[in-house]
Amino acid sequence: MLEIKDLHVSVDDKAILKGIDLTVKPGEIHAIMGPNGSGKSTLAQVLAGREGYRVTQGSLRYLDSDLPPFSPEARARAGIFLAFQYPIEIPGVANAQFLRSALNSQRGYRGEPELDAFDFLEFVKGRLAMLEIDDSFLYRSLNEGFSGGEKKRNEILQMAVLEPRLAILDETDSGLDIDALKVVARGVNALRAPDRAIILVTHYQRLLEYIVPDRVHVLAEGRIVRSGDRDLALELEAKGYGWLNLRNNCEEPFIP
């Protein structure tokens, strides 16, 4: 589904990713871990097509097409979804209005009929129930005044509504207390499917107790320095990133 080869990415002419290789198959869950400043979020942003992230070398293929030329919306319509680390607040735009616009944009692109307000409401209420989110969520302005936990749940709600083929969750666990983390994890697990791949970008092992990954990769200084199964994450937690003997250029120390 996703094939990344020798990927180099620069932001403001500064090289962040320096040769990433990664292959993700449908149905798989991959966790990408690493200290701050290792390039985890850059990888997530590049997949979603953020402006200013320049691929300088290597290839980024998704479902047999080269990704770089495509706009963010084209990628979304082709089934790529990024759950933002810091979801954007948009005052004046109701959550429901936004979700329906997004869903209908994607349906229109796929040649499916648009959902009218009633069908949409019925559909989205099912998703809200699944994620244990109150209906009032729909009528609030998009992320405006949401708590950290509410914002992250709203990201998962969008994922549940848009049903992507490849979902990238960028530090979705950060800033969540344990109860909120469990709710988010339940949502993600409910969305596991044989034709859907999920990439979890995370600093901590904690999330992986609730969402069990098939593969774990450790990113440091713009490269994947180690890959393994779930045990790698546990080992990391026990020994810290220092164990990998990295030249430490992270701004913050890693605290498990």
Next chain:
Amino acid sequence: MDNLELQRHLDTEYRWGFVTDIEQDTLPMGLDEDVVRLISAKKGEPAFMLDWRLKAYRHWLTMTEPTWSSVRYPAIDYQTLHYYSAPKTRDSGPKSLAEVDPELLRTYEKLGIPLAERGALAGVAVDAVFDSVSVATTFKDKLEQLGILFCPFSEAVIKYPELVQQYLGSVVPYTDNFFASLNSAVFSDGSFVYVPKGVRCPMELSTYFRINARNTGQFERTLIIADEGGYVSYLEGCTAPTRDENQLHAAVVELVALQDARIKYSTVQNWYPGDAEGRGGIYNFVTKRGDCRGERAHISWTQVETGSAITWKYPSCILRGDHSVGEFYSVALTNHHQQADTGTKMIHIGRDTRSTIVSKGIAAGYGSNAYRGLVKVLATAEGARNHTQCDSLLMSPTSAAHTFPYIEVRNPGAIVEHEATTSRIGEDQLFYLQSRGLDEEEAVNLIVNGFCKEVFKELPMEFAVEAQKLLAVSLEGAVG
């Protein structure tokens, strides 16, 4: 601050209020073309300077005093002022410290301004202006070795006429405003700084202004030029004796920063503020402006305004060069019957220009404190950014605090943000501190210092300490 020291500060209302008894050479009261010619002649100025002064004077005659600000004062009779007053010295002026009148040196000692080069403020070069004339400049020779010119303005006019002619009035033209035009006609001295290409001035340059003579207008003129890649940090301090009548101070400061140059200009203004009933005090009507003339030029103004009966000044930046940066950090305190109308103008012309404004106004007693600022983004200033934060603290029910921002944006790629708050000193904060053993005055000082912290941290160390002390003294008895 320990108790003894605090007590010392509280005991002195305005401890810089003494008069120096010294022989003065003073022109008679009044202003006409002959006075302008006389001032120029006393300075032995070249013809271009006299021409410029006369043009300014003739233009000034066509102007009227501005009334748009929030400050109120009785009409000034410009014919009852002296426009020139200087300590009498042998011939043209002191050639070295040894020639300076010992009484003057003692004055500066009392002010805490060391003119002796081995003084306590080592690492600071000082130009001292007494009434209208520069009396001593220290460390001049050392600076000259680096090619840095630091001297009284009157000396620069004679020694570096080409530089003066090129830059004087290029930032603040003699037609700019009523007080700037008046200054252009009659200015008597001030400081001149030129930092050559690529030179980083290794010490703080400082000018200390003092008004001594009665009924004297002080009109100093400062011009600072930082050539490409140059850097200079400049400090300005001011005091005046305690007098019942008001005294006029109308200065002009021009800064020119060329490509990659940086000028940091700090002021601690402590002119005599008048007494508790509002009698006397300095009218501080000042025009300060910096021009970021080259790419990546950087001008930053920091001011702590605690003195003067009336303060009317708007240190501004013209951000002409692409990527140039302008900053304005200000603390203005008005107590008793003081009035302040101060702020800045940030004119964004070049691409990706940035400006930051942090203004903290404190009003106590019957003080009136207004922030007035303009942020203007021209159509050419693609990517311009401004952030403005204006906070006012009210310390008495008879004080007043105003915020008058003007924002004008003509480029859709610009982002301008402005935030302002006005509130009174928090009773719960005071109570909390008092419950920990601080008395009310200490608690107020602590809170006020916290309120001003963002600005103080921009000041050089010695000035930051001085500024904090000044606030404490100025606020004495302000609460309750």
Next chain:
Amino acid sequence: MTANTPFIEALRRIEVPGWLASERGAALDRFLATGMPSARLEDWKHTSLAALERRVWHSSTSVAGEAVCPDIASYPGHALVFQNGQLHCHGIYLANQIAGTLLDLANTQAVHQYLGQVADDTALANLNLALWQDGAHVYVPAGDHITLPIFTLFGAAEAEAMLYPRTLAVLEHGAEAILVEHFLGQTGQPYWQNAVTEIVLEDGAHLTHLKVIEEGAAATHTSLTAVRLGRDSEYRALHIGLDGALARHEIRVHMAGPGATTRIDAFDLADGHRHADLHLRINHRAPSGTSRVTYRGLAKGRGRAVFDGHVVVDRAAPKIDARQSCRGLLLSPQAEIDAMPRLEIYADDVKCGHGASIGNLDREALFYLQSRGIDLALARQLLMQGFANEALGLLDHTHLRNWLMPRLIAAMARRTLMEPTP
């Protein structure tokens, strides 16, 4: 003929209730003494009426042009329709003494007591006081709650006409009402509407006031809304400025009674060559008042949006809570937005603040929407609508919302969204 001749002529031709004649004369004298506001005045620095002075205006001669008595039924409430300054038709269901025209009700006590007393002494208000011909009078007796909105439509169809719509609304103790003023241009020719609205809210009264400006493309709109609030009364206003070559609306709120609340929301759309100027002055004159202002201005093409939000807290007015939020959306290189969110505080026990920002659509927000599959054009549209919606938070009256939203969306679509995005 001097520049003043049209005004003197206009006054000569007005038939008025006797008790007003001398007031009209005095008001005209005051206007002639000051003349039109000039750009030299601080308050008029950003808006020039020079174009107005270059034209020769005449007062409206008749109810001319197309019959506009629009589908009154489409206005969800009571309606009074004026065209070219005169009552044209109405669908008022209220008792006569409650709502009608100023001329009909000229001799009632409320009109005698308040007409010309609330509006400030500005040049343009003086001109209106001298030359108004008719207008709406709304009087709500103590304790009455009128739930259906009262619409006043001021249509203009006569080229070169100067029109002086006037409204007086008096709400007695505890009364409630909804007033909607709709200024509608029915000609592409230049004309000038110079309106004055006076509002008196006695203790505990509550008024929701909507003002929608949709003047003709070449028209000039100047207006003053002056409000006096009694103890614990509430004034909620929504200003929507969509059309007209130049519009300048001044809202002056006098918070005269303690505990009064004012909330003003405003949206101005300045596109093409449109100049939209909103001047607010909220004067807290009594303790414990609250005021909230939300302004949203959108400028595009060669449009210019001007906002001056001035809050004054008098010494006699402690415990004031005043907030202002001003945002400008600047979408083209020839457009301009000017904002002056001013605070003038003479009391110390206050909480006052304002925030102002001006910029283009937020790139992060655009990317967020795009990453959900929404294309750039739709993402921009959503953000612009969201921007306008922020000023419509108060519009909780369903019928009003249903009446206003299509107008707003049509105006946005017509002029900002159909153009190619850069």
